Amino acid sequence: MDYVAEVDFAVVGVGTMGSMALWQLSELAPEGTSILGIEQFGRLHTRGSYSGESRLFRVALKEGGDFIEFAQRARELWLDLNEKSGRDVFLPIGALSIGPSDYQTMMSTQKVIEEFDLDHSYLDSEELRERFPQFEVAKQDIGIYDPQGGGIRPEVAVASATELALDNGAKLWTHTKVLGIDRLADGGAVLRTSRGSVLAHNLILTLGSWAGELIPEAKDVVRVKPIPLTWFMPRTPELFSPENLPIFLYDKPQPDGSSFHIYGAPSIDGYTVKFSTNAFFVDTVDHPDQVPSTVREPALNAFSQRVAEVIPDFFPDVARLSMHHDGFTEDGHAIIDVLPEQSLTMAVGMSGTGMKFAPYFGRLAATLALSKDPSRRPEFFSVATHRP
Ligand SMILES: Cc1cc2nc3c(=O)[nH]c(=O)nc-3n(C[C@H](O)[C@H](O)[C@H](O)COP(=O)(O)OP(=O)(O)OC[C@H]3O[C@@H](n4cnc5c(N)ncnc54)[C@H](O)[C@@H]3O)c2cc1C
Structure with missing residues (x-):
């Protein structure tokens, strides 16, 4: 068979996880290893899960357990990416959670802070009003400030990680779709691409919401969930600048x-503030092409009214809206695993939480691909725990 290329490692899907895996692989692999990234769209594009200007990062995560270490390791790598790229990919501006003191999320977060002895400060409703006058706060509300938190600029992250990988010698094919993967009996695979066939001795699949198209283990396991983002316009923009506002989460009990x-997240463009919710879409769709193009007007208006009650400084209408999607698993845990005998690693099903961990998950994928040792990942990331 004629191949247009033969490589030691191919990373298919160079979005969030793919760019990070490519970067980490290019740092960890022995000298002389050939590494090729293949992306169906451009080096940057708006069709995947990483567009939308900003993402939230926290270390004090209510999930606790292994996720605290994942976040801590990811933070180190975000700072490394800032330094190596010379860009502000990660903005270390802290994270603020606001909600009633007896609300489950707030209590779990406090428990995690104590268990892991994490840096923090707690604010009562008076202190919240004083330090963060942007928010309407009730008497029973408290604030939890996580100084290790911050914002991520996702497009800058993908561009920067890819650039570092290329600087380290990796190659990238953009506008090249992998149409099929023929796994070989003795490991590796032939990738049927829109440019011809590629023989890859090792594979990392980071296909995001498209995982089900090429990975039988992910079909019907990774489902596509539409996620809209909205931006509001404040009357007093300086209150919402990154100098005056950390990234934030806010819970308000309803009757x-x-x-x-x-x-x-605070205003990045200087005139609008990203302020969104996961409540618009609960159902998943089969494919990213089926993601609706907008949010229905009545739902959007109701949301805007509620937001304006919480942040009185906002004009009570959405100034900007964009539609996105991510690949979700049923239990919300990603699939990051290696099938050693097939030399095949996958990092998919990020379930709306992948950005904060991305450089660490990219490193984990690279480590699994190089070592072919599945014991390096927690069991809850395994293919086996995600069977339909
Ligand atoms: C609106 C929104 C808000 C979010 N907010 C947060 C947040 O605040 N904090 C947080 O931690 N996480 C957040 N997330 C989650 C996070 O952004 C995602 O989990 C993460 O970006 C998923 O990365 P991925 O690599 O799996 O997918 P992607 O970044 O989409 O990458 C997949 C890539 O594979 C390519 N591809 C697919 N099929 C093929 C093929 N056949 N051939 C070649 N290339 C292919 C795609 O084109 C794409 O570039 C949010 C997600 C969304 C959508």
């Missing part, structure tokens, strides 16, 4: 017992 959960 029906539910919670109005919103999250956002």
